[in-house]
Amino acid sequence: MTTNANQVHALETAALIKKAQETLVANDLGGYTVPTHGLYPFQWNWDSAITALGWKHFDEPRAWQEIEVLFDGQWDNGMVPHILFHQDSTTYFPGPDIWGSDKRVKSTSISQPPVVATVMKDMLETADNKVLAVEKVKSLFSSLVDYHLWWYKERDPLKTGLVVSYHPWESGMDNSPAWDEALHDVPCVDWEYERRDLGHVNSAQRPHKSEYDRFLFLVDFFKKHKFDSEIIFNECPYKVNDVGIISILHRGSKDILALGETLGIEDARLNVIAQRIALTESAINTLWCPDAEYFYCRNVLTDTLCKVRTSAGMLTVFANLADEKQTDILNSKAKQWNEASKFCMASTHPEESRYEPQRYWRGPIWLHINWMIALGFEAEGFQETADKLRNDCRALVDLSGYYEYFNPETGEGCGGKDFSWTAAIALHWLL
Template structure:
C-alpha cells in the first residue's frame, strides 16, 4: 500500500479510536474531553469520510455553550480521572460541566468550509442554519464582554484561552501574576503522560491555576475580570481567528438569509484596525500586546503570521512577513516553529516555545496562499505532511529533527492530514 494511502487509513483509524460517541477526544489519557478548537479541526477531518459525524462534532460542542453565548474551551461530557484540572476544580455548576474560559473561535470558518465542500448539500445547509444563531451568540459574547470599548482587540484573560498556553509571548504578563498563597494543592496529570521537558513549567502551572481561582472569586463576571484580572493581553491567535470567523459568519449570514450583516461588518471594521495596530515596521512582524502596560510583546511567534489568514494585512506587509519567515526557515528544518528561532526564548521541544503545530501551519499556509505566495504555502504543507510521514500523528513536532512530541495518535494532526494530504494544491 502506498505511504499516503496507508497514512490516510491510519488517520481515519485515529479519529474512530478517539471518538467517544458524538465528540472526539484529542488523545486518550492526556486530553480525554472535548476541546473547542480541536473540535473544529477534527470536524474538518471527519468531513473527508463521514459528513454526518463531522456535523455531530460541532453540535455536541455547542451543548456546552453558556446562556450568555460563551463557548467554553473544554466540555466535560463524562467523568475521566486522567486529566487535571477537571470540572471539580473549575466549579462551573451547569450540565454538561465545562471550563469557564474560551479558545480560538475557529468554528464559523469551518462551518463555511464544510458547507462549501459537502457532498450532501441539503444536510449541510440544514446543519449550518441550525448552528448559525449559536455562532452569532458566541461572537456577540466576544464583542460585548471582551471588547466593550470597541478597540478592535479582544482582551484575553488566561494563557489557556490563546491556545498557546506557555508561549514566551506571555512570559512577562504571566510573571506579574502572584501565585495565590492559598492555592489549593494539586497533582498535575499531564507529566504522567508526556516527558516534562515537553510541557509547561511548574511555575507556569501555579499561575495558570491562580488565574482559575481569580475567575471563580469573580463569579465568572467578564466585565469585572476586565478590571481585576492580573493577566490581560491581546492575542494574535484569538484576534486573527475571530476576524476570519467573522468574515465567514458574514458569508453564512448572506448565504443562509439571516439579517445580521451590518452588525458583523461593524465588528470587522474594528478588528481590521485593531489587528493592524499590532504591526511592527522595524521587525517586519506582528506582535501580541500586553493590555496592562499597553506595550508590544516583542517576541515573534507563529501567530505573528496570522494576519494573512485574517486578511487584514496590506500587500506590502505580506511581503515583509514572507521575508521574515524565509529568515526563520534558514534556522530550522521544518516550518513553522511556534517561536522565532532567532529568539533566546526559543525551545525546540517545549510545547508552544518552539515546536511545529500542524493546525497552525494550516492557517498560516492558507494566509500565504490568499496573498499570492503559493510557494511558501506549499513549503509549509509539504513540511507538515513530511512530519506526519516521518513520526506519525503527534501533537507537535521538533522543528530541527522532526521528532514527534507531546501526545501521540492526536486527532487534530490526523484531521489536518486528511483535510490537506489529499489536496492537489497547497491547500484544501
C-alpha cells in the same frame, strides 16, 4: 517521480489515510472526539472544530455532530468554553471541580480561538451532501453568531477593535514565550496540586510549574468572582491582546457574513459583526512594530508589545488583516523563518533566545497553525511559501506519525500520540 516512486507514494498515502481515520474513530467518545486518550480526556473547543474537518472526509454526518455537541455546551451569554467535561476522568487536571462552573454541561470558564466558523464554511463549500450541510449550518447559525458577539461584547466592551484574552490557555498557545512578562505579573496559587499531564508526557515537552502556578491562580480568580464579566474585565491580573485570537476571530466573523449571504439568512446582528470587523481592521496596526516589521501580541495592563516572534503574528495573513506591503514583508520573513530549522514553521522563531524546539508552544510545529498560515499565503499569491509549509508538514507525518506537535530540528513527534487534530489536518490538507 518515476512510476515506481509514484506507486510507493500512493501506497504510503493510502496507509496514512487509513491510520488517520482509525485515529479519529479510536478517539471518538460517541459524538465528540477527545484529542487523545489519557492526556486530554474531554472535548476541547478548537480541537473539535479542526477534528470535524477530518471526519468530513469519510463521515459527513459525524463531522457535523462534532460541531453540534460542541455547541451543546454553549453558555447563555454566548461563550463556547475551551473544555467541555461530558464525563468524569481521573487522568486530567484541573477538572470541573477546580473550574467550578454550574452549567448544564460542566465546563471551563474561558474560551479558545474561534476557528469553528471558518471550519463550518469550509465544510459547507466542500460537502458531498449539500442538503445536510445547509441544514446543519442553518440550525447552528444563530449560536455561531452568539459566540462571536460574546467575544466582541465581553472581551472588547470599550470597542477598541481588539478583544482581550484572560488566560494563556484561552489562546490555545498555552506557554508561548509571548505571555512570559504578562504571566510573570500574575500571583502564584497558594495551594498544593498534582499535575496529571506529566504522567503522560516527558516534562521537557510541557509547561513549567511556575507557569502552572499562575494558570491556576487565574482559574481561582474567575471562580472567586463568579464568572462576572464586568469584574473580571476590570480586575483580571492577566489581559492580553492575542494576535492569534484576534486574527482567527476576524477571519471567522467574515466567514459568518459569507455564510449568511450564501444561505440568504437575514439577521440584524450581522450588522454588529460587520461593524466589529471594521473596528478590528482600523485597530490592527497598533500591534504592528515598525522597527521589527512584525505583528506582536500586547500586554494590555502595561500597554507594551510582547516582542517575541511567534507564529501567531503570521495569522494576520490568514485573516487578511495585514495590508499588501505587510503581507509582502511577512512572506519574506516566513521564508527566512522556515529556513532557520530543518522543518517548518516553528511556533517560536528559532533565532529567539526563548526558543525551545521540544517544549509545547515555545518552538514545536503545530500542523493546524501551519495549515491556516499556508491558507493565508496561498490566498495572497505566495504559493511557494504555502507549498513549503505543506510539504514539510507532510514530511513530519511521514517521519513520525500523528503526534500532537513536532520538534522542528529533528522532526520527532512530541506530546500526545495518535492525536486527533493532527490526523484531521493530515486528511484535510496533506493527503
